[in-house]
């Protein structure tokens with residue numbers, strides 16, 4: 001499926017360039033991750049949900065003379081802000097990370113990361129099992145994460161659009177969006193199958209790179 005960008009959509013993209021927080025570019029085509037989700041899901045997710053969070057985050061600071069510009073600082077100090085900012089800053093930041101957690105390329109964990117996974121989980125397949133079980137259990141909408149905390153790799157979940165850094169759960173290395181909007185068109189309510197196919201597209205290069213930054 002080819003995605004045609006209409007003139008009005010193109011204008012929106014141009015407008016967005018003047019905004020404080022901008023969407024990151026999708027590092028592949030909408031149809032490149034068919035093993036995981038189809039182009040319609042990718043398009044909706046990127047152009048409606050992600051754009052929605054981005055627009056609302058910008059809107060929430062539009063009246064400020066000196067708005068905060070560092071998204072990571074906002075995330076880490078989220079208790080200073082109201083729920084509207086929490087939801088949309090989280091939505092903006094989590095999705096900005098998410099696009100790079102998945103890839104059509106074939107990747108594998110670095111040697112250093114592999115060793116750490118074996119040490120903390122026993123094996124990569126055990127990590128996948130723990131992560132998948134936690135992801136299935138998220139009640140309603142939220143995320144499942146692999147984080148680095150106090151020298152260890154851990155699997156944690158967050159509700160809504162919360163990021164692990166908001167509640168000191170650790171530094172995120174990998175995250176999976178388990179909101180229904182991320183998979184419903186392809187899987188209906190079969191979240192389990194969506195999670196199973198996630199492993200086919202995980203970008204281990206990103207996870208390894210993020211791991212390198214914290215150790």
Ligand code: MN3
Nearest residue numbers: 049177179182
């Ligand atoms: Mn989403």
